[in-house]
Amino acid sequence: MKRNAEIYLKNWLYKSHRKPLVLRGARQVGKTWSVRHLAKSENMKLIELNFEKDLIIKEIFTSNNPHEYISLLEMHLSCTINIENSLLFLDEVQAFPQILAKLRWFYEEMPELALIATGSLLDFTLEDHTFSMPVGRISYYYLEPFSFNEFLSVTGNEILRDFLDTINLTQISQGEAIKPLIHKKLLSLFKIYTIVGGMPEALSTWIDTHSFTEISIIQQDLLATYRDDFSKYSARSQKETLDIVMRSLPRMIGHKIKYSNISKEIRGDVIKRALNLLCTAKICHKIHTTSADGLPLDASSNPNKFKMIFLDSGLVSAALGLQLNLEMQKTNIELSNKGAIAEQVVGQLLRTTEPYYIEPSLHYWAREKKGSEAEVDYLVQSGSTLLPIEVKAGSTGSMKSLHLLMAQKGLKIAVRLNSDLPSLVDVNFKINPNDRAEYSLLSLPIYMTEQVKRLTG
Template identity: 45%
Template sequence: MSTHLHRKCLQYFDEWFKRGRKRKPLLIRGARQIGKTTAVRIFAEQSGLELIELNMEKAWSFTSLVASNNPRKLIEAIEFELNRDISPDNSLLFFDEIQAVPQLLGLLRYFYEEIPELAVIATGSLLEFTLAQPDFSLPVGRIELYYMGPFSFEEFISVLDHKRALEFLNKYSLDEAVPDVVHEQLNKLVRLYTIIGGMPEAIAAYRESGSLRDVERIKSSIIETFILDFNKYKGKTDTVLLRKVFESLPAQLGKKVIYSHIIPNVRANEVSSAIEQLSLAKVLTLVFHSSANGIPLAAEKNERYYKPLHLDIGLCLTQLGLNPVETENAEDLNFVNRGTLAEQFIGQQLYHQFPSYREPELFYWTRESRGASAEVDYLITDGHGGIIPIEVKSGRTGSLRSLQTITKEKGLSLAIRFNSDKPSVFNENRITPKGDVKYRLLSLPHYLVQQVDRLLQ
């Protein structure tokens, strides 16, 4: 992939490297094909470091020394096997696909304790399966974690050289009007991102040829690669069942998972196991229900109630078999596939808004009762202890009944709605059968989703 595909992670890697002897080995976690290896290579090149790259899925002789927990002996063996010097001053030691040699994860602590001057990075595509094993524990406090996802929307428009659009997003304030030409261009870019998605190979193909046909071919290949990976998953799940669940999940976006709706006539625990495996592989994310009575939201997580979120919106569109041209020309993203792609777009961006050293998590809220059910698409916190409900709606109005319900029940003063209209802020003041509802509604276009934290301040 072209080294022009710059990412925000490169700035983080640079900050990490400049800590010198205080830095810890960096472990990058994330799904397959999101660009972890490429990002490390680009970072080494930009920093003028000699990259010592070792794909641990290959058979290396030096792995026999991993159990010794002696990093100096291991480095000597690597130098001998590669016939290269490893200098603490200008080398970057990179263990790729580290899950193939799990003992090496434990050895990382000794690099930090005994050779802190040497920069060490490790990555793994199916790393979560190793970390989930009960007899395995990471050397907490001795390594630094970095959670990585597909290209975000703002990284995407940066790669496509829409510098003015990105500058507008980063400087926009709620008291300024958005010109029609800017609004239309940014909505168009949202639809383009929906088609292409955030997988680096798909973005690189579009940047090179401008052909959506090339993009669809590459996305189909990535999907097939994920399916072939099922054979590598650790567990008792049937690979045929995994494929069926994987192929059915895009149709379940935005819905609470009901196992019989995914694959009828298969035992719930088997479907649940398949979903757990796909979640460990980071192919899908589980958005859990929270009662939203306080923070942290995870304190009231209900693991029996969850919605699926796809790894990437572009792959999702391909799996759904939607026409890219029709999506590109759609007037409102919320009308495409009954709004599920808009919900995926917002969820995907929110999920990766967390600090990179924290494992991402996302929640929603629902109340199921006869004649009075309500559901809010997502919940976030404002950094000051407040909970903010989020709805992804079409058009200017769209029913806000669920937002009215949660703000009334939980005593919340602010809510967010995402749609394709220009930004607006207004006070909702309604009289309902259950009393007055008063809250401030921040209505934002999809393209401002990554600016939410800043705008809330």
């Protein structure tokens, strides 16, 4: 189950000025496995501490002296710790958040020791901490579910992944990028990825069994695990609201969130808090609307107007109760939800293209003018350029909103993701007597979502 994170973690491990690393991400995305695999692959002794399972461990970290920590750990664990060849792994640190403040002492007094901290609900700790975080003395890494590129690697399709990485704009403009036979195979693999999703346990089960029944069991178990976690970060009275909101989100993908559409019986402020809690747990992610006036996108975003995607497309399929064996027979990835699955999977893949050290964020553009509404699915930063992205589940679809945005903002390149072969064309479209959209439209098959920034940056 090789991951892109493996390359970064190895680079981090051998940095000359390495800082303690805080690994962040939703529960069950593979954080613990990644750390264990790093230690094994680099022949390091793994010192794994779990603050939920071994409560007495907290007593070791009462001082601000890392040398004392190591001495006490050697006695507690009955082992010798060579700090130059050991990896100290602090897991489930949300059970003892004060340990995060002490990472500065490791950085300042024991830089030879590799240290990684993580936890299944770590982001709640980081959001509400009352202690002083060691700013400038720790690094962050954000781990997402498996991407499609990673899926290709772990399913024995590394050649196809390498092939996609070499496609260039010249090949696309000349119509020579992908042969129809290979395109058909990639679409089929992408459909499987969309249904199975990128959660490690579900993906591993698919590799072992190729059984959609087994996949469904794993996905339902994961959803139940997230619901079981509600009591860990919310009051008992809010647990029911969290469950209602979580069950509602999969059918609302692709639509602006209105609290009344989630529940007419629950107050808007209560639903808002529940949504924010689910986002903090990284079970779902907001896509904020932006006016697209420039970069950074957050500067012109509206926090009160947003759409949502779920953590993972496979979990969306499970939450919607889709019969996966029947969905595989459909002609494109529209599935049963009118394109929402396509918008979901593109959003989660765009998150994987963000730099590892920046928390991913998503944006879209909307004009809410009565009788003339318009919306473009995603806006991303590609290099120093603002890049609009339209998602079409099939090979066709209206482009009026995209034309309007390009004309209003004077942008020169846009991307359309669909199920067709790649192409690059010049668009010259008259919006009205005074406005005309003139830009380059790069159409890419949806399985090339992770190539968007490389081809446009």
